[in-house]
Amino acid sequence: MKSFIPILFAAIMLAACGGAKQSNESQDTEPIPSEETTETENVEKPQEIEEAAKENTEEAVEETQPVYKLNEANWVIERLDGSKEKNVLITIDDAPDKHSLEMAEILNRLGVKAIFFVNGHFLDTPEEEERLKKIHDMGFAIGNHTYSHPNLTQISEEEQKQEIVSLNKRVKEITGVSPAFFRAPFGMNTDYSKEIAAQEGMMLMNWTYGYDWEKKYQNPDSLSEIMVGSPYLTNGANLLMHDREWTKDALEDIVKGLQSKGYSIADPDLIEAPKRAN
Known part of the structure; x- marks a missing residue:
């Protein structure tokens, strides 16, 4: 009985360590957005920039048309x-x-x-x-x-x-x-x-x-x-x-x-x- 207790204790400790490692690995694999990723997502595509510039130009021309x-x-x-x-x-x-x-x-x-x-x-x-x-x-x-x-x-x-x-x-x-x-x-x-x-x-x-x-x-x-x-x-x-x-x-x-x-x-x-x- 005395020899069984240390063995049981060792088994419990091993199980706990394995669970902790699995939990940490799970957290590590969750994607964290970097500055580079965020900036890339927010960068407008060339076509979007061109269309926005065209709209602004058209608005400016509209505003200055003689009356x-x-x-x-x-x-x-x-x-x-x-x-x-x-x-x-x-x-x-x-x-x-x-x-x-x-x-x-x-x-x-x-x-x-x-x-x-x-x-x-x-x-x-x-x-x-x-x-x-x-x-x-x-x-x-x-x-x-x-x-x-x-x-x-x-x-x-x-x-x-x-x-x-x-x-x-x-x-x-x-x-x-x-x-x-x-x-x-x-x-x-x-x-x-x-x-x-x-x-x-x-x-x-x-x-x-x-x-x-x-x-x-x-x-x-x-x-x-x-x-x-x-x-x-x-x-x-x-x-x-x-x-x-x-x-x-x-x-x-x-x-x-x-x-x-x-x-x-x-x-x-x-x-x-x-x-x-x-």
Whole structure:
């Protein structure tokens, strides 16, 4: 009996060890995903990448398709799809003087776009440069309004070129992008200024109406009333405003007043570039 007990104990121990080994082997054979395996599973196939890139490209093209064209006979914008949806274009001259940045912030808060036409003599200081950069970074279109705001019909062709081209270079230095639009001071173009604007890839632009330089409209209430109630307010109207304190103070009422009349504010980036002869 005494010799049987050690034998029984040895048998039990051997059985236990064998079970433990079998259990460990079972655990060891269970697959553990490595980083390499995980990465391989998550890598997109070339075809999937190509299809995704194609979809993204198509979406980007869709987003940048022009919606409007500019009628150079009367400077209104017209919808390319021929629909009767009412739109107006907001433009602001003499930027970035004292009030342009705040005007851009107001428009941005209201969710509407505009063109800010820039003069070079408002880009003389780092503070003025920063204003322009902020306006551009908010997504507003930048236009060329000449370097020093001369009457182009009264200066030489060489001076006209300098006024236009030097400002384009200055704007590009600050924003990284050249202006897409050109508006001559006082709306007075010459054949040569039109030629230079075309060479620089800019769209010519004048306006339908504006009032903020007239003394009787140099207060927010009168200005907002006439801008919304003007007899010249029609579908596609091209509205001219300036960097002025009273215009800044009237701006929100002008936008909301136009919208209450059923007008949408057009995005200038969606205006079709004109086809120019080579």
